[in-house]
Amino acid sequence: MKRTLMFLLSAAAGLSAYSQDVIVTKEGDAMKVYGVEISGTSVFFREQEAEDSPIRKMKKEDLLMVKYRDGKKVIMDDSEKAADEAPASAVQTQPEGNVQVTVENLSAEGQAANNAILERLNAPVELVLKDKDKSDIGKKEAARALAVFGVKKSSVMANDEIEISYEMGRLTKRNKNAPAVWDCIKTQYTNSNPAIKFSVKNKTNRILYVDLGTTFFIRLEEPICFYTPSSTTTSHGKSGGAGVNLGAVTGALGIGGMAGSLANGVNVGGGTTSSTTSTTYSQRIVAIPPMSSIELAPQYLFGNEEKTICDGAEYRHWDAYSYILIPRFNFSKEKGGVMLVGDHYKYSEESSPIQMSFMLSYGTEENCASTKTLASHYFLKDLLGRKTLKGNLLGNNTLKGDLNTDTVPFTDVWIEDKGSKAVFPKQ
Structure with a gap:
């Protein structure tokens, strides 16, 4: 694994001369892209430099590494450490919360x-x-x-x-x-x-x-x-709605000095079906x-x-x-x-x-x-x-x-x- 990683890092380094971001998949493919953004579960990027070009998305679990045009790298494999510190736009700089x-x-x-x-x-x-x-x-x-x-x-x-x-x-x-x-x-x-x-x-x-x-x-x-919140449940022969209860809103955050909280709950309506159902929320x-x-x-x-x-x-x-x-x-x-x-x-x-x-x-x-x-x-x-x-x-x-x-x-x-x-x- 380490030899493979070193090989891919070397390959990605060679591509940096093109002044583009590079995405390396776990299959060994290196793609030259633009404007890479990393979220909790996905990586977003453009294949063209134009700002109005389509934004593509890939799962982080399918990727090995992202190398930015400035030379900074982010390793997606949890078993490895980042080769360099990721740029500020790619990491979470704010602690969890509001x-x-x-x-x-x-x-x-x-x-x-x-x-x-x-x-x-x-x-x-x-x-x-x-x-x-x-x-x-x-x-x-x-x-x-x-x-x-x-x-x-x-x-x-x-x-x-x-x-x-x-x-x-x-x-x-x-x-x-x-x-x-x-x-x-x-x-x-x-x-x-x-x-x-x-x-x-x-x-x-x-x-x-x-x-x-x-x-x-x-x-x-x-x-x-x-x-x-709402959901729609569909079966082979019948379909029906199921309400999703938002829960309790105890107050509006920052209004009148009260802190707000949100509790999500689900209330599913009754019904009889004899087939597989699918629910969309x-x-x-x-x-x-x-x-x-x-x-x-x-x-x-x-x-x-x-x-x-x-x-x-x-x-x-x-x-x-x-x-x-x-x-x-x-x-x-x-x-x-x-x-x-x-x-x-x-x-x-x-x-x-x-x-x-x-x-x-x-x-x-x-x-x-x-x-x-x-x-x-x-x-x-x-x-x-x-x-x-x-x-x-x-x-x-x-x-x-x-x-x-x-x-x-x-x-x-x-x-x-x-x-x-x-x-x-x-x-």
Whole structure:
């Protein structure tokens, strides 16, 4: 074995003149490749130098050695020691567990990238009306309002490896039992079933892995896990679903000082089969290729059932038979006055009555034994009153008033007067 190893090491050394990485298999084959990345169980590489060339994968158990273009070597056989120290990108530099990324421990480059995103999303906004509608300002009651969310200063939406972005839209359904479909609308009709969708960009030249099991959207203090465990069992004659219980989420990591934990359990439904079955489970770990982005599953902004959002704000069905849910904010003549067209209420991080958070966990290894968590926190920053024409409140062309920017995500809410009921706070 040692003679074979020495022979292969010599052969690989001869190939280093080509300034490429070299993968040596246990069969004695030496392959010249590019951009080798080593994970817990696999080795990833490209056969061409171009960044957009396909990424191939081989099992570590089939390989003997990787020799990098700088001369460093990694021996895959556990019975042998590494001929040299592996490069930093090929070894695990973080101890197993989770590291919370904060604004304070970002690098200078990471802080600059994060500050640029926060500055853009927290940019001042104002309502823009057509000249013929400006006479309504301060006189006509607002029938709808634009709700603009800001990002708290403690948020981390970018570091040296990851960049997070999001957009507002809605999740629409053709009927009550149909699956919800994401609909991103840049215009005004976004008040029904409002939703949010996060995207994650890999800024590095190596593969990163998002752990959906420890990635959360926290809405109204309710943590929603992006990993929805499920399985499908198939037999020769019959097929049926088996639910997989996520287990207990005792808290959201880093939210309110609580430490989160995740316990996976399985609940398999009953059924009778007389043949061999195969079960496929949903994917918990999602890979992001180098310099690429992925979109996470969109989430309802306030949920998909009726509820109280906060004092003075309700989430209610359009009618008794509808599956359409609409956020309704109450401003009462009996309690502080109604909201008028052109009114602009501004809320701070502390005074905002609606707050949300997003937590992303990712690692550099397939098993995500070591992860980093980026937490970003959102708050209702602006509420701008505008008008709709009576008799056609759901029409796309009946809204008066737009935002002065299209780079700041927003959603649309209804404004009501419910008399003596709790009212939404004015700021």
